Amino acid sequence: MIGGSPWTRRALATAGILGLVFLTVPILVVIPMSFSSAKALTFPPPGFSLRWYDAFFGSPQWMDAMWTSTFVALISSVAALLLGGLAAYGLRRGSFAGRDWAEGNFMAPLIVPTIIVAIALYLGLAKIGLLGSLVGLVVAHTLLSVPLVMMVMGVAIREFDPRIEQVAWSLGASWRYTVWKVMLPNLAPSVFAAWTFAFIGSFDEVIVTSFIAGRYDTVPKKMFTELILEVNPTITAVATLLIGLTVLALAAVTVILARAGKLKQTIV
């Protein structure tokens, strides 16, 4: 490490810790608020209660939103994983005209401002009469999840030695056997990571959903509408549940990748 005086080092540590606090404060504040007994948003909460969780689980609208979110996230993440995984394989192992363009196009939903994707899909879906349909919503979430899948699976397939496949082929394995017994067991941790990222991405998506979902409510869409209208503490309970879901999913991904020794390549 570069030395510097103790004073410099202390200043650096202070700056670093303050940076971490700035990053995590929002998450740390919401959790205790969700257990507050007060109607208004006061911190620290005056007393403990589970009333906002009751309000959440007791509300048919929130439960509807929960089901829509789960349904859309499940279908779109599996679709993105299948299509994106196949495409990542074709891109890494194959060579054909327009390969770079195709890859750039698959990553584009990450770069193009989401509001533009939202408007384009709104106009396009309105044109073909699918605005406010579940089909439209699932397709939109799928294409938004594709870049996340491509990032994880692209690296995983590049790191997977093609000679292992070739050996399986040359020893007479059928393609089905090669896929199930040779490739998937090796790629499974990355497949799980890619699916989790796609699921979280879809479950948290708010902008495109707000534009094209019509009468369907997803959890983030309902949160967003409520935040614009009024500040209702039920949202702290929803937020805490979302944080819990994310922490669990990330912990699972970390453990599985670390066991397979693939943590570093996927994260950095």
Place this chain on the structure above:
Amino acid sequence: MRSTGFSFVAPLLVLMVVAFNLPILYMLGLAFWEKGRGFTLEHYEGLVEAPVYLRVLGNTMRIPVIATLANVIIGYPLAHWMRGLQNRARLVAIALVVLPFWVSILVRTYAWIVVLGNGGLVNRALQWLGLTDAPVSFLYNELGVTIGMANVLLPFLVLPLFAAMIRIDDRLMQAAASLGASPRTIFWKIYFPLTLPALAAGTLLVFILCLGFYVTPAILGGGRVPMISNLLDTLINQIPRWEQASAISTVLLIVTLAIFAAYRRLDRKASL
């Protein structure tokens, strides 16, 4: 060249062309169209002439610049500090940076209402310290939007910057020290220049993401700090003027892609 692997890519390609490329092309075309008259440029003329658009454009440029600068000021020392940490502490720090990255942007934005509100944590701390008598209004103005945006985007700067920093060989700095360079010289003449491409790339990435921000200005700006995305929302959902919205989207898309092209060049340099 023999063509292989295309059949694996084809299904996704079909989906992307139908559900992504075509709608965007349709939107771009709509911006040049007027019912019954065909091709027109008037939607772009409307952009230049209306003062409200210029005000929004001003917001859309000013706030991202400030938020990006704040990100550099907070993020660079943070990444640099993380580089010097020991294994376990470093892992904890990485986890604390990665986690917010994945937590819903709504949650992270919402929390600032609690932290920055008139009776919120920050204001009570300021009053307790005697720095102010009346609560400072952080919310529903530019300051709140800027803080919220800087917070949401910080991981996008810190993670690539940290990745570039840990690739720098410690022996470079040791060599400089053994030749008698002061810590300050080592930092500014050796370390900082090596991190510069990653810093520049990260800064551009954060700036691009800022340009299209929708949720944070809507919630923390309370409608008083409209940015391009919020204007687009109004033009699509409230006063339907789809052609005007398409014209604005086209401009935003071109600006974004231009900055992204610059980012790609810098990013390639940074990973060399």
